[in-house]
Amino acid sequence: MISLRYHIVSIAAVFLALAVGVVLGSTALGGSLLSALTEDRDELAKRASSLEAERNELQARLDDQDAFSASVGPKIVAGSLDKRTVLLVTNYDARPADRDALRKLITAAGGKVTGEVQLTEAFADPGQADQLAELATRLQPAGAKFPTAGGPGTLAGALLGHTLLLDAKTAQPQSTAAERDAALAGLADGGFIKEPGDVQAAQLAVVLVGGELTGDGVGDRTATISRFATELDKASAGVVLAGTPAAAKSTGPIGYTRSDTASTEVLSTVDNVDTAAGRVVTVLALREQLEGDAGQYGIAGNAQGPAPGVAGKGD
Numbered sequence: 001m002i003s004l005r006y007h008i009v010s011i012a013a014v015f016l017a018l019a020v021g022v023v024l025g026s027t028a029l030g031g032s033l034l035s036a037l038t039e040d041r042d043e044l045a046k047r048a049s050s051l052e053a054e055r056n057e058l059q060a061r062l063d064d065q066d067a068f069s070a071s072v073g074p075k076i077v078a079g080s081l082d083k084r085t086v087l088l089v090t091n092y093d094a095r096p097a098d099r100d101a102l103r104k105l106i107t108a109a110g111g112k113v114t115g116e117v118q119l120t121e122a123f124a125d126p127g128q129a130d131q132l133a134e135l136a137t138r139l140q141p142a143g144a145k146f147p148t149a150g151g152p153g154t155l156a157g158a159l160l161g162h163t164l165l166l167d168a169k170t171a172q173p174q175s176t177a178a179e180r181d182a183a184l185a186g187l188a189d190g191g192f193i194k195e196p197g198d199v200q201a202a203q204l205a206v207v208l209v210g211g212e213l214t215g216d217g218v219g220d221r222t223a224t225i226s227r228f229a230t231e232l233d234k235a236s237a238g239v240v241l242a243g244t245p246a247a248a249k250s251t252g253p254i255g256y257t258r259s260d261t262a263s264t265e266v267l268s269t270v271d272n273v274d275t276a277a278g279r280v281v282t283v284l285a286l287r288e289q290l291e292g293d294a295g296q297y298g299i300a301g302n303a304q305g306p307a308p309g310v311a312g313k314g315d
Contacts, residue, residue: 073105091124158235
């Protein structure tokens, strides 16, 4: 006769066997899983190392190309701006290193930089748009014809275009020295530009920006800078809007300009001014502006090509 004790021992033996089986099974499974994960980790480490080596090689090539462009750049642009004058207009986010390098290259091209106007963050601030528009209208030089329609960027571009840039046909001032000084002083007092140093009128201008604009009303900000540069161009012998690749995005001034056919018909843009090659292209684009042509250059997908006279990928 089977006793109760036998039943209890039998049941305990079954559960013990199950427990041992689970432990052994999980140990085997865990070992297999751990082995697989180790292999995956090693493979990923190899791929990461390979990609890092590839990135370093590409960066070294870019550095070599930039160094080469910097060394031959002055020879490429030599004489292209002979006896021409250029005004630098820098947005608050423009890189000083790009500005300084561009200034040197303009000089190497035979040109002369007549001064710099530095725009503050308030210049494109939608909250101060009415104040800028009113100020630009009030400071309008005698005899100047400003656009009847347009936002603050357009009006500010008309103001500085007529006071700081020479007539495209005659190369003569479009305003008096007193009107020029009043325009600069008024914009500085309003907080729209930094206190300027000695600034003289020029034939050409470069509007130098950084990358994407941020903050509330980013669309209005990019439109203000783009329309400002476009109106400067209309009032002069030529203007180039230059910046980094980020500025060619939809939230950057260059990207906004390239989406506007009316602007691209007159205004040239360069989206890689942070490289030696891009600065060479900026000077060549200024020369092209003197000849009455415009183009959109750089490395971004919305550029026509890398430089004037060089077809894009899709051409």
